Structures are given as C-alpha cells and as structure tokens.
Amino acid sequence: MNTNSVVIEEDSEEDEAQEEENKAEEVVVRPRRKLTSPVWKEFKKVKVKNMMKAKCNWCSKKLGGEPRNGTKHLLDHLKICPYRKRPADTKKQTSLRYSSNVQGGKVAVENYTFDQDVARKALGSMILLHDYPLSIVDHIGFRKFVSALQPLFKMVRRNTIRSDILDSCKIEKKRAINYMEKNKSRVAITTDMWTSEHQKRGYMAITAHFVDESWKLQSYIMRFIYVPAPHTARVIAEILHDALVEWYLEDKCTSS
Structure with a gap:
C-alpha cells in the first residue's frame, strides 16, 4: 500500500511539472547560424524560463535544446x-506493427492504427453514456489504466473533454435540426417542467414527436433550459416559441 501511494504521488508531481512547463511562456529563438541537422525541420528552438528547449512541431513536447545535448534524443523522440505524420498516416493516426506471436498473456497486434481524435470522441461518449463526472480524466487510477491499454493516447484535462462534449452536442443538434427541417410530417410538442428542491430553480424540457418516412415514431429533446421566476404563462410561452423558431418548427406544429 505504501509503495503504491508513493508511485502515484511521484507520477502526479511529474504530470503537474510537465503541465506547468507547457503553460510557461515560451519565446521562439532564431539561431544565428543555419542548423544543419535534418531533425530541425520537425523541431524549433524555444526559450522557456531562460532555458533552451527543442519543441516538437507535432506534439509540442519540449526536450533539451542546448548544443551540448546533441540531436540523438530528438531523433529518438x-x-x-x-x-x-508518416506517409501512410492521416488525421493524426499512428500505425503499429507487431509480430503475431502470443506469449504469456501478451496478445500481439498487426497493422493496428491508432487515432487520437477517435479515442477522444469515444472518451466523451463514455462520460455522457454513463453519466460519469468530468473529473474522471484527472483520476490517477483511470489515467494509469488508459495508459496501460494504449500508451499512445494523450490524456486530456476536464476542461478539454468538456469542450469536446459540448462540440459534439452542437454537431448532433445541428444534424437533428437539419433533419427535422427536411421532414414533411407534422410535429407534436410536449413539455415537462419541475423545480429543483435545493436550488428552488425551475427547469423545462421541450420534446418534439413526429412520424418519420418509415412510419416510425421519433422523439427529439429540443431543449433543456432554466426558466426564470415567476413561471407565468407568458414566460413559458416565450421560451417555447424561441425553441420552435430555432428548430424551424413554428409552422409544423399540430393544432390543438
């Protein structure tokens, strides 16, 4: 137990140190003489806290950039x-090739392609699907587990995954609006409103129901919104009207 806790603390400190270095102000340095090594086509020299660093143009990682450091460590990186990006790679994909041998519980994979963007979308979908807290990406145990599964995955912070989820929701919302705009059937609207017991604040969910071209009933949650007090008929009507206009449904609603 004690050994594990020490390792976790050391890893956490290392992550924090790396993050602080990434946030530190950096100044691009233009060498006085031309750098002959081809490695500098994929690195640039920057100065961070009065220390010369070599910043990778791909992943932004900073390595030793002093002349005495040489370039071997840059080539290794x-x-x-x-x-x-390699000739066969697209959209930040990394191909891994292993032998097809299976030994002692280790399963080898051949011609596997890793995509950071796809992995981040899957992470955001997992959090939404299971209603996990955004802070899960900061949990040491979860980060170690993901690293063991896929060392190439660069774990993000909670603000980053929050932005990913919001961007995904905007894309799905736009797709749903475009679909319903083209739909020719009439639409029925239902609302559900309640008040939070602790905050004493009102919320309303607006749902659209319609029959698609395959004669299947479809339901879309158009809006889940805070309703300011007092919850009068005028306030509720204005919010409902705004939602209908946003989804281009003001002329498609069934009459009562």
Whole structure:
C-alpha cells in the first residue's frame, strides 16, 4: 500500500511539472547560424524560463535544446511521437506493427492504427453514456489504466473533454435540426417542467414527436433550459416559441 501511494504521488508531481512547463511562456529563438541537422525541420528552438528547449512541431513536447545535448534524443523522440505524420498516416493516426506471436498473456497486434481524435470522441461518449463526472480524466487510477491499454493516447484535462462534449452536442443538434427541417410530417410538442428542491430553480424540457418516412415514431429533446421566476404563462410561452423558431418548427406544429 505504501509503495503504491508513493508511485502515484511521484507520477502526479511529474504530470503537474510537465503541465506547468507547457503553460510557461515560451519565446521562439532564431539561431544565428543555419542548423544543419535534418531533425530541425520537425523541431524549433524555444526559450522557456531562460532555458533552451527543442519543441516538437507535432506534439509540442519540449526536450533539451542546448548544443551540448546533441540531436540523438530528438531523433529518438520522432520515432515514437504519436502525432507525427508518416506517409501512410492521416488525421493524426499512428500505425503499429507487431509480430503475431502470443506469449504469456501478451496478445500481439498487426497493422493496428491508432487515432487520437477517435479515442477522444469515444472518451466523451463514455462520460455522457454513463453519466460519469468530468473529473474522471484527472483520476490517477483511470489515467494509469488508459495508459496501460494504449500508451499512445494523450490524456486530456476536464476542461478539454468538456469542450469536446459540448462540440459534439452542437454537431448532433445541428444534424437533428437539419433533419427535422427536411421532414414533411407534422410535429407534436410536449413539455415537462419541475423545480429543483435545493436550488428552488425551475427547469423545462421541450420534446418534439413526429412520424418519420418509415412510419416510425421519433422523439427529439429540443431543449433543456432554466426558466426564470415567476413561471407565468407568458414566460413559458416565450421560451417555447424561441425553441420552435430555432428548430424551424413554428409552422409544423399540430393544432390543438
């Protein structure tokens, strides 16, 4: 127990140190003489806290950039950089090739392609599907588990995954609006409103129901919104009207 806790603390401190370095102000340095090594086509020299660093153009990782450091460590980094584009790679994909041997519980994979963007979308979908807290991406145990499954995955912070989820919701909402705009059937609207016991604040969910071209009943939650007090008929009507206009449904609603 004690050994594990020490390891977790050390890893946490290392992550925090790396994050602080990434946030530190950096100044691009233009060398006085031309750099002859081809590795500098994929790195640039920057100065961080008065220290010379070599910043990878692909993953933004900063390595030692002093002349005494040489370039071997930079070449080694390019071989394993998960974001570096290779001739067969597209959209930040990294291909891994292993032998097909299976030994002692280790399963080898051949011609596997890793995509950071796809993995991030899957992470956001998992959080939405199971209603996990955004802070799960900061949990040491979860980060270690993901690293063990896929070392190439670059774990994000909670604000980043929050932005990913919001962007995904905007895309899905736009797709749903476009679909319902083209739909020719009439639409029925239902609302459900309640007040939070602790905050004493009112919320309303607006749902659209319609029959699609295959004669199947479809239901879309158009809006889940806070309703300011007092909850008068005028306030509720204005919110409902705004939702109908946003979804281009003001002329498609069934009459009462």
